[in-house]
Amino acid sequence: MSGNMNLTLKVWRQKNKDSKGLLETYNVKNISPDMSFLEMFDVLNEELITKGEEPIAFDHDCREGICGMCSMYINGRPHGPKRGVTTCQLHMRSFKDGDTIVVEPWRATAFPVIKDLSVDRSAFDRIIASGGFVSVNTGNARDANNIPIPKDDADTAFDAAACIGCGACVAACKNASAMLFVSAKVSQLALLPQGQPERYMRVQSMVGQMDEEGFGNCTNTGACEAECPKGISLSNIARMNRDYIAAGLGSE
Amino acid sequence: MSSFTKMFSSSIGNKILVALTGLFLCSFLIIHVSGNLQLFYHDNGMAFNTYTVFMTTNPLIKTVSYILYVSILFHAFKGLHLAYKNKKARPVSYAVTNASANSHWTSRNMGVLGTILLVFIVVHMSDFWYEYKFGHLPFVKYEKNLTTGEITSSPFQGQISGKQEQYVVEAENKEVTIVKDLYAEVQEEFKNPLMVALYVIAMAAVSFHLFHGFKSGFQTLGLNHKKYNGIIRFLALYVFAIIIPVTFAAMPVYFFLK
Structure with a gap:
């Protein structure tokens, strides 16, 4: 397919809360610009599972920008380079073929890493x-606009x-x-x-x-x-x- | 009383104290820069030297100056303490950050800028404040002709009882003023290009520190209102980040080139 891209990902891998993590490099190929950032991760994880490797743990739920789970720190910014979007709303068209993308978890004492990109x-x-x-008063439902x-x-x-x-x-x-x-x-x-x-x-x-x-x-x-x-x-x-x-x- | 203790030991309470002392220091700079404009008079420092006597003897100003010293120390060390706690809030730092995409660099470097200013204040106060209070500054004698207004100055070797002696010699129609010559100290200090450079760099730090700090102080105190944010931003930029530091920096440069 034309317009598809090959990217280098550097992703934070950390076994559990207590272990020391590090950035691992992955090459992903033939990524459609219409994919969301999380779908690109799904593709990568499928590959890792096929190869018998441990998939990357990352939080996600609604995939429509309302649950707030997809916590990825992408190229030095939370939720990536676009403003006003969550990671699931970030599309691969925001990147160029050949780009290197660094993905880290939220970093804070109050948000300990559970695994890889997943934080508590x-x-x-x-x-x-x-x-x-x-x-609030209980009892009968009040009229709308009562207050x-x-x-x-x-x-x-x-x-x-x-x-x-x-x-x-x-x-x-x-x-x-x-x-x-x-x-x-x-x-x-x-x-x-x-x-x-x-x-x-x-x-x-x-x-x-x-x-x-x-x-x-x-x-x-x-x-x-x-x-x-x-x-x-x-x-x-x-x-x-x-x-x-x-x-x-x-x-x- | 315990609710005060609880409030001022919380994160917001700490920041309120830093904001209040910071804004107080901002107001002090207006007085300091206005008074020091007298350095530019062509009167061999008479206005500046007599103003110095006033600033170091007036009881109200003396009281405020002690509050000022406490504020400087509190603001600096509380600020550094908070910066240290903030570092601990993120023990593992990011491999890649792109902070310039979401914030102004002055706002991210208040600790560094403030440390430069703390070093500067120590140098500045030991060169002038300490010299004036505890050093051995020479005295100078000004003679002002009451008819023509012409002022002549000459070194004065003797002793005076207080910080200033002022009397009128009616026969010769002149007013004589004898004061410690801080003006000469200023002139001497700024013959040194390194000192001039330090002052100019420090004033750049003042500019950047206040550009963020002045606005930030109001936000911390909860004073964020559509109607007034414009004037606060205007004052932060034009008064505190441009006019005040540039005027201060002009002083050492003026004496160096003089």
């Missing part, structure tokens, strides 16, 4: 869990809620800081009336859990916002800082 992101789950509950919410607030909350928890913000940040993720999770509730009763308690516990997990400190480089596949804004971090300051100054 349960730190994010623990941060969300530490946020606790939202008070008036300004359109701008609803939109901003929705933008924050678009976070898929992929961890690209941590991977991109030179300090491995999780501030963009945590601020998105804080903001999506802080902006809505339903989130008010526990607003200040929530920000304190989520920031506390974030610190405990061993993420770095934010230095406002903006790398997270630039690499976020869902375009989560830095203004969420400012909102979280404001809420955190208000919580610290106001609480007893």
